[in-house]
Amino acid sequence: MAFMGKGGSGKSTIAGTFARLLARRGEPVLALDSDPLPGLPYGLGVEVDDRPIPDDAVVEGPEGGPRWVLAPGIGPADVIERYAVECPDGVRYLQFGNTSGEIWAVQRAQFAWSETVHGLDRSTWSLVGDLPGGTRQAMFGWAKYADCALLVVEPTAKSLHTARRLLHLDRAEWGPTTIGVVANKVRDEADVVRIEDRLDRAVMVRVPWSSAVVEGDRHAGAPLDVDPDGSFVAEVDGLVDRLVPAYDRDVEVS
Numbered sequence: 712m713a714f715m716g717k718g719g720s721g722k723s724t725i726a727g728t729f730a731r732l733l734a735r736r737g738e739p740v741l742a743l744d745s746d747p748l749p750g751l752p753y754g755l756g757v758e759v760d761d762r763p764i765p766d767d768a769v770v771e772g773p774e775g776g777p778r779w780v781l782a783p784g785i786g787p788a789d790v791i792e793r794y795a796v797e798c799p800d801g802v803r804y805l806q807f808g809n810t811s812g813e814i815w816a817v818q819r820a821q822f823a824w825s826e827t828v829h830g831l832d833r834s835t836w837s838l839v840g841d842l843p844g845g846t847r848q849a850m851f852g853w854a855k856y857a858d859c860a861l862l863v864v865e866p867t868a869k870s871l872h873t874a875r876r877l878l879h880l881d882r883a884e885w886g887p888t889t890i891g892v893v894a895n896k897v898r899d900e901a902d903v904v905r906i907e908d909r910l911d912r913a914v915m916v917r918v919p920w921s922s923a924v925v926e927g928d929r930h931a932g933a934p935l936d937v938d939p940d941g942s943f944v945a946e947v948d949g950l951v952d953r954l955v956p957a958y959d960r961d962v963e964v965s
């Protein structure tokens with residue numbers, strides 16, 4: 712899965728919760744952050760100092776190939792083993808990189824992240840990705856690993872505008888098999904109707920506006936830790952239920 716949508720729509724909060732709930736069902740989950748300003752750790756409930764793939768794991772690529780590649784002897788599985796952070800419920804978290812260091816280090820980490828993600832053994836991991844807000848990364852193929860894109864949309868005009876653009880991914884050759892609309896911060900039925908009308912699509916799940924989630928956010932508390940029995944977690948859990956059979960790693964998706 713890859714969560715996408717406008718900035719602030721709730722991608723990281725939902726993705727982190729989704730990843731943990733999926734892991735609780737026994738899946739080996741790798742949570743992928745492709746935002747250089749990571750938000751996913753807050754959704755996962757893990758304290759992560761910036762810990763990108765380090766420089767000594769990356770070397771210059773061959774002529775005509777990618778600019779930077781993983782160093783000899785380091786494969787995607789080694790990157791996960793060495794650098795992915797352990798999170799609650801057994802989720803592993805792989806960070807893209809930060810911008811506080813030397814600027815080119817970020818670029819090297821970005822190439823290494825991409826090589827890792829696209830070279831991973833797909834029978835080993837269930838991938839749950841969190842994209843930065845907007846359309847850019849999604850349109851440039853950053854979530855090619857995803858069978859299913861989950862489009863997180865708030866019932867606001869700007870969020871809907873972004874979502875409409877992202878629906879064009881339907882036509883991308885390498886795009887996801889399915890795009891599911893996740894309505895977030897829903898207050899009433901009218902919110903859902905507005906989203907469905909504007910996107911001309913049925914909403915897959917309605918995640919309610921939650922004051923407990925907002926309150927938790929003030930103290931960096933993830934929904935699963937501050938309000939495990941609340942409606943936010945219940946709806947995300949329902950989304951996991953719905954998607955697990957369709958994307959079981961052992962079942963061919965047609």
Ligand SMILES: Nc1ncnc2c1ncn2[C@@H]1O[C@H](COP(=O)(O)OP(=O)(O)OP(=O)(O)O)[C@@H](O)[C@H]1O
Binds near residue numbers: 721843924
């Ligand atoms: N259902 C909800 N009810 C209330 N607040 C929510 C809900 N979902 C998310 N939020 C709040 O909305 C804000 C944005 O959430 P989040 O960081 O997950 O969005 P994002 O889409 O990942 O943003 P960015 O594009 O900046 O990465 C946070 O303060 C979060 O606590």
Ligand SMILES: [Mg+2]
Binds near residue numbers: 749843
């Ligand atoms: Mg985010």
